[in-house]
Amino acid sequence: MDGNIVGLDLVADAVKRAWKLLATREKRVVLALPATAVITKKVIMPAGMRESDMEFQVETEANQYIPFSLDEVNLDFQELGPSGNNPEEVEVLIAASRKEKIEDRVAAAEGAGLKVLIMDVESYATEAAFALAVTELPKAGKGQTVMMVDIGAVMTHVHVFHEGQMVHSREQSFGGGHLTQEIQRRFGVTVEEAEIAKRNGGLPESYESEILQPFLQSLVQEVARSLQFFTNSTQYNKVDHILLAGGCAAIPSAAALVQEKTQVNTIVANPFTQMSVNPRLKQLQIAADAPALMIACGLALRRFD
Ligand SMILES: Nc1ncnc2c1ncn2[C@@H]1O[C@H](COP(=O)(O)OP(=O)(O)OP(=O)(O)O)[C@@H](O)[C@H]1O
Numbered sequence: 001m002d003g004n005i006v007g008l009d010l011v012a013d014a015v016k017r018a019w020k021l022l023a024t025r026e027k028r029v030v031l032a033l034p035a036t037a038v039i040t041k042k043v044i045m046p047a048g049m050r051e052s053d054m055e056f057q058v059e060t061e062a063n064q065y066i067p068f069s070l071d072e073v074n075l076d077f078q079e080l081g082p083s084g085n086n087p088e089e090v091e092v093l094i095a096a097s098r099k100e101k102i103e104d105r106v107a108a109a110e111g112a113g114l115k116v117l118i119m120d121v122e123s124y125a126t127e128a129a130f131a132l133a134v135t136e137l138p139k140a141g142k143g144q145t146v147m148m149v150d151i152g153a154v155m156t157h158v159h160v161f162h163e164g165q166m167v168h169s170r171e172q173s174f175g176g177g178h179l180t181q182e183i184q185r186r187f188g189v190t191v192e193e194a195e196i197a198k199r200n201g202g203l204p205e206s207y208e209s210e211i212l213q214p215f216l217q218s219l220v221q222e223v224a225r226s227l228q229f230f231t232n233s234t235q236y237n238k239v240d241h242i243l244l245a246g247g248c249a250a251i252p253s254a255a256a257l258v259q260e261k262t263q264v265n266t267i268v269a270n271p272f273t274q275m276s277v278n279p280r281l282k283q284l285q286i287a288a289d290a291p292a293l294m295i296a297c298g299l300a301l302r303r304f305d
Pocket residue numbers: 151152153154155156175176177180195198199245246247248250251288291292
């Protein structure tokens with residue numbers, strides 16, 4: 001809920017059931033925090049510092065930018081490379097998050113019997129997954145501006161990439177949860193039943209016209225507004241393609257309706273096109289789940305070094 005775990009045992013139990021369904025022995029996992037839970041800052045430091053000196057310097061810098069006591073946060077940093085063209089300086093990315101945000105997530109995974117190796121940031125994982133999904137666009141997106149709209153359960157994250165680099169990010173509260181609630185209210189079903197019906201159908205005929213269509217209209221409006229906001233507030237005056245991601249991108253007519261309204265080529269994001277897929281998995285199921293698995297795929301690309 002809003003980036004926090006409410007009901008730790010329930011979450012741990014759900015993760016455990018999901019893990020069992022995977023039928024794997026792998027217990028190492030990589031997790032991510034939502035970008036809103038992480039404070040990041042790029043700073044310039046002298047090149048060639050010793051690790052311990054660098055840590056000290058990072059803490060000093062962090063003290064200036066982080067509105068909490070350093071005891072309350074987990075702090076990390078990564079040297080990004082030379083700063084501009086001055087060989088004496090390097091650019092360093094500092095990231096900090098409140099301890100409880102990290103501890104809750106680790107506890108949920110450990111409660112499911114898993115071992116957390118890395119805590120990443122969702123927006124970085126999205127950036128990595130973008131590189132997988134963009135291969136489906138003409139010229140693999142080269143020289144193009146691509147807007148990725150991830151419509152989840154409660155949040156919509158919008159990221160715009162130019163030449164593969166994220167140049168704009170924004171989030172708003174909109175998601176498939178609204179549709180689930182409408183189904184529950186209208187047909188008197190439980191959340192679980194509504195979720196299954198969204199995927200597998202079986203609702204009365206009035207669903208399409210009275211519930212789904214109005215929801216899709218708001219979805220299209222949200223995307224159109226994000227597009228307008230981006231072109232009005234940045235140096236870019238157009239977007240060449242829209243990649244629709246998140247669970248709501250799997251609604252069959254969503255991409256077509258977005259394209260019709262925005263007049264921008266729109267496709268459903270699929271991070272699996274360049275991967276070989278276990279033949280035991282059903283193609284249709286993968287296609288339906290693919291847009292919701294962007295962050296998971298981005299995290300899976302990480303190395304453990
Ligand atoms: N095949 C489908 N058809 C329609 N809706 C779907 C489908 N698959 C998933 N959804 C909906 O997508 C939403 C979940 O999407 P996703 O997994 O991207 O969310 P999330 O990342 O967990 O949530 P958030 O980003 O909001 O915290 C739910 O509302 C779910 O009902």
